[in-house]
Amino acid sequence: NAGVTQTPKFQVLKTGQSMTLQCAQDMNHNSMYWYRQDPGMGLRLIYYSASEGTTDKGEVPNGYNVSRLNKREFSLRLESAAPSQTSVYFCASMTGTGTNEQFFGPGTRLTVL
């Protein structure tokens, strides 16, 4: 039982390049989330998917797109990376019922030059 996994762990991009961050969970959770964490800003929600087949914008969605590929996988895409997107990105999942505990992946450290 791996919990929530994210790839890659580290990435350096040049301005304008694109990339997809991958996230998968094996806990049969309904809801999945993408956050970014910046110093002094805390965790900010980018997009979330309350259930398979649905996605919704969070607090800071501009410059990102997401895909809920199936119940297990939720990817985050940067179409044209900008230095302002340098951050640590966390994926999380939650059952959507019951305890409301979110389980986080180990994070992706992204630098955009």
Next chain:
Amino acid sequence: RKEVEQDPGPFNVPEGATVAFNCTYSNSASQSFFWYRQDCRKEPKLLMSVYSSGNEDGRFTAQLNRASQYISLLIRDSKLSDSATYLCVALTGGGNKLTFGTGTQLKVEL
């Protein structure tokens, strides 16, 4: 104004001390509350849920005051291993979204 506000600290305390963190929230529709712990460069992990009646888990006690929109976390007999950032969290958005405070940093020293 941030939806969940915390004092960023750092709180530097000696081992064995009792320390309290406070948090305020602005959305009165928030349904549930939690404290998460985040170690340096690691992912956040649930420490404990917060109930109106107050709840205790070993050395940790959490309290919720809905009238004042205020949440607290008390840590007794601090250990070096308690050094971390503590995130105050509110469940909003119809039960689908967590809103995180920016965190309070705790450093426990010998």
